[in-house]
Amino acid sequence: MTRLALTGADGFLGWHVRVLIRVLGWPEPAVVGRADLADADRFAAVVDGADRLLHLAGVNRGDPSDVAVGNVELAAAVTRGMRRCRRPPGRIAFANSVQAGNGTPYGDAKAAAAVALASVGELDDVRLPNLYGEHGRPFYNSVVATYCRVLADGGRPEVHTDRELALVHVTDAAARLIGAPDGGSWDATMPELRIGVRELADLLAAVAAGYRAGDLPPLPDRHAVRLFNTYRSHCFPAHYPLPLVRRTDPRGDLVEVVRAGRGSGQTFCSTSRPGVVRGEHFHLAKVERFVVLRGTAEIALRRVAHTPDVIRFAVDGDAPVLVDMPTMWSHRLVNTGPGELLTLFWTNDLFDPDRPDTYPEPVESGTRQTVGAPG
Structure with a gap:
């Protein structure tokens, strides 16, 4: 069985990775905490002997300069720790972004982080689009989480700019990062849902309106089911029974x-x-x-x-x-x-x-x- 080590284990993507590992029956992952990232020897002690290191920790929001510096420093901490390992992981899977190298502080920092990680091991550079899913942090992880939280609280989502989104369910991203085998309720090819922001807001609002009375929305495909499950995660447990x-x-x-x-x-x-x-x-x-x-x-x-x-x-x-x-x-x-x-x-x-x-x-x-x- 594959033995994993991961940074960012307590984050949105990290939690879904840990759940999927449990589904597969793989050993519990070695978790790299903040203190381990700050000390190369501690980092090496945690990840030494792992088959694959998943670098999921990142800075997604905040002042642009802090976001840029934070992502570069996290990658630097990983490279320092990897160089101290006696048996370093044979592969590094990096939760990168489709924005990498796009000229923004965030995008350029993610690109620089990938270069640094590639210097210490075989890199699986996974470019992730917008991720959504259960228990996402509103106003931080995704617009889906934000809209679901607003609707669960009885509000109405506000659409300031309408544009097309490419959405991937976070469990599919987790499957891609860990190299999960086919055959379960996940898809490591990361099938996308392309939807406009306003269409998304209207869809989720319709789901919420019916569900307040216990009605179930149409669930014709995998993304419809997963969007509904995402909304339900923001209703639980306060809205039940x-x-x-x-x-x-x-x-x-x-x-x-x-x-x-x-x-x-x-x-x-x-x-x-x-x-x-x-x-x-x-x-x-x-x-x-x-x-x-x-x-x-x-x-x-x-x-x-x-x-x-x-x-x-x-x-x-x-x-x-x-x-x-x-x-x-x-x-x-x-x-x-x-x-x-x-x-x-x-x-x-x-x-x-x-x-x-x-x-x-x-x-x-x-x-x-x-x-x-x-x-």
Whole structure:
């Protein structure tokens, strides 16, 4: 198995890289922290013997001169540390930018960083366009993160300049950087979505408007699914659970649990005996909805490779609510009542045993703290 070392492990791209490594079952990466970058001997001790070094750390925002100096200095720190290694990584994958060498302080600094890194090893110079994806930092990582955050907070995105964007989902960029094999919910060819800024704002606004009522948007392709998952990541956990309307007449009750615009997918029910646990896994792209229709249960979730905190929702079939599982969060459902639990599930795609997009991961992991128990 490939052993990786990486800088920028706690950043947006770094977190997605670590999740994908876990999906692949590769060893946990050696993480190069700020203190390691500042000390060449410490750097060498961390990365020595790794197969591949991923240089993900960078400075993307701020004063132009600080951005330029920051990116050059980070590359210089890596080269100093590499020269101290007894068994340096055989390959360096650099999270570069399509703006490299474009005459701006940022672009020229990224180009200079690539030259420096190439002097100490075989360089895989990966020119990345605009990346988007779950848990991006608004007003920093991408316009997608910014628009999703504004909409999740009830606002309306502002479009100051309309231009075409080339967007790549961050998991696909992670797959390209680590050399992930084909066959999963990722695509290392980094397929782009080309979309105008105004069109993007209108698309996300339409998604948000419907989703406030629990409606699912059309999900015709991979980017539609991933944009929806990105928006949902900014809604979780504050917007959940979402109440459902129960309609009653002399015949009984009716609850609409899935309203999907031009959508497809798979709906199924399960029963669970008292104390039974279902789940203990996460998904990279699958949209999955839980609705308890009879009995009581606890839905528990933890963000993978990020925090030990567990978020909990107490749900009751007498007051149906929906909870959509965010991607890259391990989740489970536990019957907490004395009788049988009846749960309805919906996913946006049909189950494929060859590509299940389901990865085992316990919710309880290490020290934990309950940070939310709405419902």
